[in-house]
Amino acid sequence: MSDENRCQVCQSAASQKCSGCHTVFYCSREHQRADWKKHKKMCKPYKICHDEALGRFLIATKDISVGDIVLQEPPLIRGPSQVTMPVCLGCGNAIDEKNFKPCAKCGWPVCSSTCEKSPNHIPECQYTSSRGSKITISTFGSIHPSYQCVTVLRCLYQKQFLSETWKKIDLLQSHCAERKLTSKYEKDRVSIAQFILNFFKLRQVFTEEEILRVCGILMVNGHEVPLTNPPHVAIYEIASMLEHKCNANCNRTFTSQGAVLVKAGTAIKKGDHLSICYTDPLWGTLNRRHHLYESKFFWCLCERCADPTEFGTYFSAIRCQKPNCSGYILPSSFLDQSANGKLPNWTCNKCESSCNSYHAQEILDRIGQDLHEMEKGTTKAAKDFIKTYEKYLHSNHYYLVDVKLALSQLMGHEDAFGLPAVGDDDLQYKARLCQGIANLVKTLAPGESRLRGLLLFELHATVAELGRRNADPQQLPAVLQESKKLLQESCDLLRHEPDCLPEGKLYIQAQKNLKEIDVVLMALHRSIGDAPL
Numbered sequence: 001m002s003d004e005n006r007c008q009v010c011q012s013a014a015s016q017k018c019s020g021c022h023t024v025f026y027c028s029r030e031h032q033r034a035d036w037k038k039h040k041k042m043c044k045p046y047k048i049c050h051d052e053a054l055g056r057f058l059i060a061t062k063d064i065s066v067g068d069i070v071l072q073e074p075p076l077i078r079g080p081s082q083v084t085m086p087v088c089l090g091c092g093n094a095i096d097e098k099n100f101k102p103c104a105k106c107g108w109p110v111c112s113s114t115c116e117k118s119p120n121h122i123p124e125c126q127y128t129s130s131r132g133s134k135i136t137i138s139t140f141g142s143i144h145p146s147y148q149c150v151t152v153l154r155c156l157y158q159k160q161f162l163s164e165t166w167k168k169i170d171l172l173q174s175h176c177a178e179r180k181l182t183s184k185y186e187k188d189r190v191s192i193a194q195f196i197l198n199f200f201k202l203r204q205v206f207t208e209e210e211i212l213r214v215c216g217i218l219m220v221n222g223h224e225v226p227l228t229n230p231p232h233v234a235i236y237e238i239a240s241m242l243e244h245k246c247n248a249n250c251n252r253t254f255t256s257q258g259a260v261l262v263k264a265g266t267a268i269k270k271g272d273h274l275s276i277c278y279t280d281p282l283w284g285t286l287n288r289r290h291h292l293y294e295s296k297f298f299w300c301l302c303e304r305c306a307d308p309t310e311f312g313t314y315f316s317a318i319r320c321q322k323p324n325c326s327g328y329i330l331p332s333s334f335l336d337q338s339a340n341g342k343l344p345n346w347t348c349n350k351c352e353s354s355c356n357s358y359h360a361q362e363i364l365d366r367i368g369q370d371l372h373e374m375e376k377g378t379t380k381a382a383k384d385f386i387k388t389y390e391k392y393l394h395s396n397h398y399y400l401v402d403v404k405l406a407l408s409q410l411m412g413h414e415d416a417f418g419l420p421a422v423g424d425d426d427l428q429y430k431a432r433l434c435q436g437i438a439n440l441v442k443t444l445a446p447g448e449s450r451l452r453g454l455l456l457f458e459l460h461a462t463v464a465e466l467g468r469r470n471a472d473p474q475q476l477p478a479v480l481q482e483s484k485k486l487l488q489e490s491c492d493l494l495r496h497e498p499d500c501l502p503e504g505k506l507y508i509q510a511q512k513n514l515k516e517i518d519v520v521l522m523a524l525h526r527s528i529g530d531a532p533l
């Protein structure tokens with residue numbers, strides 16, 4: 001049984017949930033009543049607001065502590081991503097020519113009889129069988145164009161038959177006017193709208209505009225859900241209203257059943273806007289802003305984008321190459337790009353020499369190309385890259401952080417011998433990398449708890465191994481306490497990750513390690529006498 005179906009009071013199986021926040025379960029009305037005094041402080045800690053610039057957004061209606069669940073809700077619609085290889089239309093996982101069966105009614109491949117009957121599959125099954133002949137999918141393992149229409153059809157089905165869900169979908173922004181100016185709109189018109197109208201013979205039911213609006217809704221509001229392999233896309237009623245910030249105060253994960261779970265990544269004050277990061281917080285500012293503009297149609301103006309130093313981290317900064325200068329080069333603002341597509345000159349914060357933005361971009365493009373071509377999966381290639389480019393970039397630069405992050409994960413995982421096989425210097429280096437990146441992530445993207453949880457897990461193991469090698473027996477308890485503290489923090493950050501994801505598995509491992517550390521500490525306490533527990 002999953003944690004989410006346990007009674008908040010007695011932990012027994014529970015089927016009733018709080019109708020206010022849908023985040024906690026009870027086995028009986030008695031237990032719900034008994035818990036209300038406590039739970040009402042947590043129930044639905046936000047309200048929906050609206051303004052011209054953001055559309056709808058959420059505001060905290062009370063102070064929210066780090067780690068608290070802000071909301072949890074099932075998807076309105078879920079389905080294959082627009083660009084995908086063939087997947088089972090019941091469970092969403094990849095299928096190949098050896099492990100599928102065509103649905104008896106419509107021909108779309110599914111992986112089992114159970115999946116054939118899945119409610120997820122009803123819309124495309126009904127539309128396909130109504131057209132009079134089945135669909136045939138015969139190529140697997142690579143992107144298949146017919147799947148582009150499936151999630152769109154699932155939304156259209158709601159429009160035609162299930163008006164309550166459709167009303168909620170219909171409220172989501174589609175940015176049709178902006179999309180019309182893009183080449184993606186024309187592509188969607190031909191490969192999705194025309195395909196749906198012609199192949200499924202739905203000209204009497206939907207217009208091209210209606211279908212393209214659904215494409216826009218999915219593009220602007222779709223969440224990539226990693227619970228299936230490959231990930232699928234889902235839209236949610238309330239979570240879709242969360243605004244974006246690159247230094248968001250909330251983060252998002254999923255339950256194993258596909259509900260979205262939004263948690264506070266920082267302490268949030270009553271009246272604060274609730275935000276998540278729509279993009280990768282470890283991309284550089286220019287890439288994040290372009291991505292948001294191209295996929296969500298706004299130029300991000302968050303505090304992080306507005307500060308070229310990104311809170312003093314110099315995450316996008318190039319080293320000044322003037323002799324004897326130890327300064328860093330950045331533009332005075334990254335925001336001007338939204339006005340005229342051009343950035344101001346990049347200027348050194350020490351010697352004030354400057355270069356134009358094209359030149360700075362050229363340097364970054366060249367390094368980016370080298371990173372792209374760098375051999376992946378070996379510590380040597382990563383170390384060489386860092387050694388070469390620390391001369392040109394700030395040590396916190398996103399290219400270096402990208403490689404350092406990969407290196408921190410590789411050390412101790414390159415072979416079956418684990419951390420004990422890593423040399424002393426490398427082990428110290430791994431500890432510095434994990435700690436440095438965890439601190440950087442906390443500053444840049446405080447809501448990003450998953451990555452920090454992962455880094456602190458690696459760090460706890462590294463600290464324990466260093467202690468095992470170097471500490472004298474008297475110091476060992478203190479080292480283990482330090483390792484335990486890091487592990488505890490990692491557990492707090494990962495505790496809502498579902499078991500089926502790597503982060504959820506890590507959480508299970510972290511809990512086991514916590515118990516083991518306690519056993520060792522207890523043994524040391526007994527043998528040394530005054531070791532702290």
Ligand SMILES: C[S@@+](CC[C@H](N)C(=O)[O-])C[C@H]1O[C@@H](n2cnc3c(N)ncnc32)[C@H](O)[C@@H]1O
Pocket residue numbers: 053054055056057171172173175220221240241242243244245296297298299300301
């Ligand atoms: C997932 S929707 C969020 C909900 C949406 N505001 C609504 O009314 O349904 C994403 C859209 O919200 C708006 N938005 C979100 N965050 C924003 C931000 N930081 N600045 C400007 N617009 C933003 C943009 O129009 C974006 O395309």
